[in-house]
Amino acid sequence: MADGKSDIRVLYICGLGSNVTGAKPSYMRQHFRHVTIPSVKHASYSATKEALAKECNSFKPDIVVAHSAGVGKAVTLATTGTFLGPLVLLAGGNGCAPVSDMTGRAVTLVVPSADPDAAAQKRALRSALDTSMVCGVDVEDKHDLNKSMVEQAMLRKIIEDTYKRHTGAALAPAVAVDSAAKVETPVKEQVKWIFSEWDLNDDGLVTGAEFKESLATLCDQMSPEDVETVVQIVDKNKDGQVDVDEFLEWVFSGAEHTDKVLAETAAPSPPEPSTAQDSQDGHAEATEVVEAEPPHEPDSLEPPAAPSAEPEPAEASAETPEAPAEPSSREPAPLEVGAEAEDAADLPAAPLSAVSCFYAAQPGQLYTWGRGSDGQLGQDKMRFPSVNCALPYPIPRLNQVVHVSCGGGQQGCTGAVTADGALYTFGNNFKGRLGHGDGPNVTEPRRVEALASERVLMAAFGSDHGSALVGSGRVFLWGCNRYGQLGRGHADKADAKPQEVVLPAAAVQIDCEDQYSAALLEDGRLFTWGSNGHGRLGHGTTAVSAHTPTAVAAEGVSLVLVSLGSLYAGAVGSNGELLMWGYGGHGNLGLGDRAPRSAPAAVVLPEPARQLACTRGQAGCKDGLNPKEGGHEGPHTVVVGTSGAIYTMGTCHKGLLANLGSKDGAFGRPWDELKPYRVGGPLRNGSEDAPMSPLAVWPPPYDAIGPVTSAVSAHIHAAVVCADGKAWAWGCGSNDGRCGVERFLNKKGEGKPPEVDMMKCYMMGPHRIGRSAEPSNQFSCVA
Structure with a gap:
């Protein structure tokens, strides 16, 4: 140890926005003689898992150290048995949860x-089974930990103490290390990191078109002919793709060329503004809030490769998207979303009586999945199958989102409110519902400029109109007004310009659905307007429509939450009362029958209600309304109790109520629930037929997912997010990936061997959304 370096072999997994030349990686090389730092993109669970396992088995580390997004990867190495040694987990968030069950290994959580x-x-520390081995270190620092771990040089001691606690071995006395000495990143690691940035889908291959574009961007002085020549040289086996070995062989084939490449690509770093502490070593690292900046890879001329027929579980980690690259010349200017505006103090604050469950506890990264035909996903980097996206994927630059809403109709739209009070919309612009005026669909997030002077708190969208609640409790609406859903006192043609609706008091929540709207006021009154089909306005009348906001007939109940479904609606009272009204032909009102109600009726629930989700995006049902038997397509209500229990009512079609075990489309079956069914109760058809997917809760009961905090109910699927941050979905995933679950898709045909089925994706119970190892911090509304 003449050079002062430790002999402990360290595998270090970078966090989001870091790279192999960052502050902490440089510190590791400065203090440890044997260090490996794999290039991890955090985009593909299967590819990342395989790459890290291979690196771990080859390098044989004494200890694994990980930061932020890398923590989930380190935990996976441990829980899969790939690595049996000690762990040091830096700012791991919810990724630390599995640590509480670990025994026999030393684990240190730096908080x-x-x-x-x-x-x-x-929480992971408090619930640890092996408190003698699982320990925590609290530090006064930000999420990046550069001040404490690097500048104050705490990281080395923490690693050595953890290794000693695990092995019981005494370490040789540390020798001072020259902190001013410059530590060079191994050239091969830098080059592999560059390749990983070009490898858009993490499959270890770069297509010829991707290679050409990336090379032309990197070396802009090269002519197209030069680029073509290089591609022909690099692609040794002439398969139209470049693998990492071919790339390395090309880079190191000549010293002159190597110097050229490294000179132009040295020390790549994300474009996030660095803090004063970050800039001291020249390598800024992205600071995560709840979720950091999403990945933004170089533009590709070819779509990413489709998953194989039997894919591994894929990951869409809330903590793990990469920092974006600078936008190309073909992209619009970066959106300044969620930043702390200088004049933020001048914007009106949110009403104190606002219902907290509608807003994220912390700003986070927005993910979308499902159908993407009209731009409603907000990104075009990841598409499979077809024009859709079967797994959650981050929307570039929308990493400070506090509220999200989806609009239905034949094709959908999405609205996202950021921490600075801006509203961004994208997707189908039917009747101008995006708020940008009449015009084509929008495929990337675009700010609603008509509301730029307002601090938007939340937004809501129906099939043909939109609305926004701003800081002063005022409500703006725009889009179609055929049934008076804009609340302007008349029904006429669409108006794509946001205009304020007159309400008797400040609003704290809004909602929109197919041709009608709602506003919940701070005094507990609920007002609705627009189309009154099936009595869904709750006014106690059979009038065709109401053109101005009118109070819902909920005498004696102060309301705190409203949920509009396509055919019916419901609300929760301040004492946990559950009120339902509108269409009830599928038993979805939970009142014990299939009759409609034009005024709110109280539903008997075993406990006070906390949250309610009426079925959205379902203006029509394939088998028609008011079926005479169970199991037909239709609405299905999800209610969350104060205990965190889930209650469902309505149709059992394709497992929508989570009251079935064995896979069954349930057509014509007598398993509808006309009163609230507690998920976790007796299953209506047994549980002999286990699902294929390892992401499924199995065996039942399905309430094993833990207490639930919120739920959504969509056309033919439902989803919840739990107190631990994990998100789950069930019902029908269809052929567009709307459930956000890796496509194991249960079984193809009852009584037949397991086989992936693109159309018959029926999930009887909860399946983990997006990934298998790490919990989510955010959950986007699904419609």
Whole structure:
């Protein structure tokens, strides 16, 4: 140790926005003689898992150290048995949860005081089974931990203490290390990191078109002819693709060329503004709040490769999207979303009586999945199958989102409100519902400029109109007004310009669905207007429509939450009362029959209600309304109790109520629930037929997912997010990936061997959304 370096072999997994030349990686090389730092993109679970396992088995580390998004990867190495040694987990957030069950290994959780996810890390410590081996270190620092771990040089001691606690071995005395000495990143690691940035889908291959474009961007002085020549040279086996070995062979084939490439690509770093502490070593690292900046890879001339027929579980980690690259010349200017505006103090604050469950506890990264034909996904980097996206994928630059809403109709739209009060919309612009005026669909997030002077708190969208609640409690609406759903006192043609609706008091929540709207006021009154089909306005009348906001007939109940479904609606009272009205032909009102109600009726629930989700995006049902038997397509209501229990009512079609075990489309079956069914109760058809997917809760009961905090109910699927941050979906995933679950798709045909089925994706119970190892911090509304 003459050079002062430790002999402990360290495998370090970078966090989001870091790279192999960052502050902490450089520190590791400065203090440890044997260090490997794999290039991890955090985009593909299967590819990342395989790459890290291969690196771990080859390098044989004594200890694994990980930061932020890398923590989930380190935990996976441990829980899969790939690595049996000690762990040091830096600012791991919810990724630390599995640590509580670990025994027989030393684990140290470093918890920064300013980390929004500090509570999750401390919860893992409190619930640890092996308290003698699982320990925590609290530090006064930000999420990046550069001040404490690097500048104050705490990281080396933490690693050595953890290794000693695990092995019981005494370490040789540390020798001072020259902190001013410059540590060079191994050239091969830099080059492999560059390749990983070009490898858009993490399959270890770069297509010829991707290679050409990336090379032309990197070396802009090269002519197209030069680029073509290089491609022909690099692609040794002439398969139209470049693998990492071919890339490395090309880079190191000549010293002159190597110097050229490294000179132009040295020390790549994300474009996030660095803090004063970050800039001291020249390598800024992205600071995560709840979720950091999403990946933004170089533009590709070819779509990413489709998953194989039997894909591994894929990941869409809330903590793990990469920092974006600078936008190409073909992209619009970066959106400044969620930033702390200088004049933020001048914007009106949110009403104090606002219902907290509608807003994210912390700003986070927005993910979308499902159908993408009209741009409603907000990204075009990841598409499979067809024009859709079967797994959650981050929307570039929307990493400070506090509220999200989806609009239905034949094709959908999405609206996202950021921490600075801006509203961004994209997708289908039918009747101008995006708020940008009449015009074509929008495929990337675009700010609603008509509301730029307002601090938007939340937004809601129906099939043909939209609305926004702003900081002063005022409500703006725009789009179609055929049934008076804009609340302007008349029904006429569409108006794509946002205009304020007159309400008797400040609003705290809004909602829109197919041709009608609602606003919940701070005094507990609920007003609705627009189309009154099936009595869904709740006014106690059979009038065709109401053109101005009119109070819902909920005498004696102060309401705190409203949910509009396509055919019916419901609300929750301040004492947990559950009120339902509108269409009830599928038993979806939970009142014990299939009759409609034109005024709110109280539903008997075993406990007070906390949250309610009426079925959206379902203006029509394939088998018609008011069926005479169960199991037909139709609405299905999800209610969350104060205990975190889930209650469902309505049609059992394709497992929508989570009251079935064995896979069954349930057509014509007598398993509808006309009163609230507690998920976790007796299954209506047994549980002999286990699902294929390892992401499924099995065996039942399905309430094993833990207490639930919120739910959504969509056309033919439902989803919830739990107190631990994990999100789950069930019902029908169709052929567009709307459930966000890896496509194991249960079984193809009852009584037949397991086989992937693109159309018959029926999930009887909860399946983990997006990934298998790490919990989510955010859950986007599905419609």
